[in-house]
Amino acid sequence: MPPKATAIERDGRSAVVRLQGDLVVATAGSLYARLRGLARLRGVKTLVLDFTGAGRIDSAGAAVVALLGRQLRRSGKQLELRRQNDQHRAAIELTPALAPDVRRADAVAGVVERLGARVIETAGGLAAFGGLVVETLAQLTQVLARRKHIPAGSLRHHLELMGVDAIFIVSLLSFLTGMTMAFQGAVQLQRFGAGVFVADMIGMSMVRELVPLMTAVILTGRTGAAIAAELGTMQVRSEVDALSTMGINPVRFLIVPRIIAITAIGPALTLIGIFIGIMGGMMVAQVTLDMPAVTFWSRVVARVTLLDFAHGVGKSVVFAWIIGFVGSYLGLGASGDAGSVGRATTRTVVLSVFFIILVDAVFATIATFTRHR
Amino acid sequence: MTGELVLECRDLSIGYDKPILAHIDLQIAHGEIVVLLGGSGCGKSTLLRTIVGLLPPLAGEVRVFGQSMYGVSPEDRNRLLGRTGTAFQQDALFGAMTVEDNVALPLRELTQLPHAVICEMVRMRLAMVGLPGMERRMPAQISGGQRKRAALARASILDPELMFCDEPSAGLDPVVAAGIDAMILGFRKVLGTSLIVVTHELESIRAIADRAIMLAHGRIHAAGTIAELAASSDPEVFGFFHRVAESTAPPTGAASAAS
Numbered sequence A: 001m002p003p004k005a006t007a008i009e010r011d012g013r014s015a016v017v018r019l020q021g022d023l024v025v026a027t028a029g030s031l032y033a034r035l036r037g038l039a040r041l042r043g044v045k046t047l048v049l050d051f052t053g054a055g056r057i058d059s060a061g062a063a064v065v066a067l068l069g070r071q072l073r074r075s076g077k078q079l080e081l082r083r084q085n086d087q088h089r090a091a092i093e094l095t096p097a098l099a100p101d102v103r104r105a106d107a108v109a110g111v112v113e114r115l116g117a118r119v120i121e122t123a124g125g126l127a128a129f130g131g132l133v134v135e136t137l138a139q140l141t142q143v144l145a146r147r148k149h150i151p152a153g154s155l156r157h158h159l160e161l162m163g164v165d166a167i168f169i170v171s172l173l174s175f176l177t178g179m180t181m182a183f184q185g186a187v188q189l190q191r192f193g194a195g196v197f198v199a200d201m202i203g204m205s206m207v208r209e210l211v212p213l214m215t216a217v218i219l220t221g222r223t224g225a226a227i228a229a230e231l232g233t234m235q236v237r238s239e240v241d242a243l244s245t246m247g248i249n250p251v252r253f254l255i256v257p258r259i260i261a262i263t264a265i266g267p268a269l270t271l272i273g274i275f276i277g278i279m280g281g282m283m284v285a286q287v288t289l290d291m292p293a294v295t296f297w298s299r300v301v302a303r304v305t306l307l308d309f310a311h312g313v314g315k316s317v318v319f320a321w322i323i324g325f326v327g328s329y330l331g332l333g334a335s336g337d338a339g340s341v342g343r344a345t346t347r348t349v350v351l352s353v354f355f356i357i358l359v360d361a362v363f364a365t366i367a368t369f370t371r372h373r
Numbered sequence B: 001m002t003g004e005l006v007l008e009c010r011d012l013s014i015g016y017d018k019p020i021l022a023h024i025d026l027q028i029a030h031g032e033i034v035v036l037l038g039g040s041g042c043g044k045s046t047l048l049r050t051i052v053g054l055l056p057p058l059a060g061e062v063r064v065f066g067q068s069m070y071g072v073s074p075e076d077r078n079r080l081l082g083r084t085g086t087a088f089q090q091d092a093l094f095g096a097m098t099v100e101d102n103v104a105l106p107l108r109e110l111t112q113l114p115h116a117v118i119c120e121m122v123r124m125r126l127a128m129v130g131l132p133g134m135e136r137r138m139p140a141q142i143s144g145g146q147r148k149r150a151a152l153a154r155a156s157i158l159d160p161e162l163m164f165c166d167e168p169s170a171g172l173d174p175v176v177a178a179g180i181d182a183m184i185l186g187f188r189k190v191l192g193t194s195l196i197v198v199t200h201e202l203e204s205i206r207a208i209a210d211r212a213i214m215l216a217h218g219r220i221h222a223a224g225t226i227a228e229l230a231a232s233s234d235p236e237v238f239g240f241f242h243r244v245a246e247s248t249a250p251p252t253g254a255a256s257a258a259s
Helices: A025-039 A059-074 A086-092 A102-108 A111-144 A154-162 A164-191 A195-236 A239-245 A250-289 A293-303 A306-332 A338-372 B044-051 B074-081 B099-110 B115-128 B144-156 B174-191 B202-208 B226-230 B235-241 B252-258
Strands: A006-011 A014-023 A046-057 A078-082 B005-015 B019-029 B033-037 B059-064 B084-087 B162-166 B194-198 B211-216 B219-224
Touching: A014 A025, A014 A059, A025 A046, A025 A059, A025 B115, A046 A059, A046 A086, A059 A078, A059 A086, A059 B115, A086 B174, A111 A250, A111 A306, A154 A164, A154 A195, A154 A250, A164 A195, A164 A250, A195 A239, A195 A250, A195 A293, A195 A306, A195 A338, A239 A250, A250 A293, A250 A306, A306 A338, B005 B044, B005 B194, B019 B044, B019 B194, B019 B219, B033 B044, B033 B174, B033 B202, B044 B059, B044 B162, B044 B194, B084 B144, B099 B115, B099 B144, B115 B144, B144 B162, B144 B174, B174 B194, B174 B202, B194 B202, B211 B226, B211 B235, B219 B226, B219 B235, B226 B235
Parallel strands: A014 A046, A046 A078, B033 B194, B033 B211, B084 B162, B162 B194
Antiparallel strands: A006 A014, B005 B019, B005 B059, B211 B219
8 A cells, every 4th residue: 555645734844744554665765755855845844754544664664764864853853753553663663773874974085085095005905915925935935945845746737737738829829920920021021122121020029029928918818817716716715724724834835836837837938939920920921022931040040139038038037927926916815705706817817917018118118228328 | 373374385395306305294374483403414404495496396385475486487486585585594695795785685676765765774774683884894894693694684674574594693602693583583573574494503492483393304303382392202302402412322211301
């Protein structure tokens, strides 16, 4: 039965509403809209709800009464309840007199406070990340010095998972990138009669830039996300806490094997990618420029120095650490629910790619600056 | 048993591949609190899953508010379920939602109430279950006991006529468990709710139950008021109420003396 807030009587500065019917979930919305409109009238200082004709009240009806009372008090007005029966009183007594108004408390926080909280949170995150890196390096040192050990078989497992399984995709993408670069380069360089320099271009770009970067992006998607998801799930299932309570250092047990594996895998995949990428370029040069393989390779070997290799492979080591540490940090930071694992995985990919490109830009800047000198 | 029936199970057989429980006849009257008890793995939670529509029975019938739970359209079943509330053993709060959003979910999905009224109802219900000011917390940021209470707040937010609670106080300290018992009694007193509670906790059973139904050996092994069951000389019932280990010989003589 819908309520009818009938017989709204004005008595000076009071409005008396004689409620009719049930005040329940099905009717509370329309009743609230009518009463709120009445409460906003300037001439009304006291709103009286007369329950003589009211039926049953449920939590929704009680919430309307409580909400209206608070809104009236805020604007210096009053709510008066008359002639309630026992059921009405019991329902309305559900209203928590002392429950804090969380929404208002939150709204008080200003822009500066929110910004400050964000800065503090970021600083805390960076400190925790630094702590994890330091702890990992300390544990790694202990492992390398054979004072402590990592779980048997874990290194081989991670090497297979991160490296062997990724060889095909890295090789394929490097090959296609080499071909694409050669096609683009051949067309442009031929216009200036400089088609032979396509070998120089492929060699330099593959070794110094493209393959390290592309391999790092693939590793981020495959390995970084997997590290975050694995560690996040372990954290949510309290497996990391279980290690700690057994006196086993979780960093040594979980992170050190992954860092060792990715440190080996990053440069290894990069070297494979460089070779396959140059092969792709060589095949295109043979087809489009009639350039013999020997000529192509002799130009590559003459142009690309050991320093260029050190640049590309060195970058790949740094990229691998970024992926490993970011994935580990965010994975261990997951807590409570399955959603946090998903968020950790997504953030790992986004942050790793961001830092990889940032570091790549730093490498390029330093290299250019030192050459100019 | 007198009064309008809110739940009736007739010759119910339940299970997955083969029956876990068979020939279950069960009636719950309006305003009654009935406790399902029995050893681990006896089928208490499975029976609850069948009653709330999650596991079709192998045989027999479940009637809620006089209507069959199975063999009706999904809309009709949802209408029936809208008059009930279920609090699961593992709280089943959505981890990606705040406590407020968890508790408000049935209101937002099943009613047309304005946002302000929904927020007020959630605020009231959280205060009722002893979680005032927890609206903005995530489930992961509150304790196990608080999560149980938030789950009860969500299960009761629509003022259900019938509530099902699966081990609401399991694993909680005695003070929090007593608070949950008080809440269950409060739901009946304030909202007029009937409840079926699955629990092992003797203190809770004594505090809340009008009747208890003991499940064992794939059937209803014993039923009655708490006083009747506590005085029973049946070895299984005696063992449960007097915490006698299974390996101990049935103390029939002692039970008779105790009763």
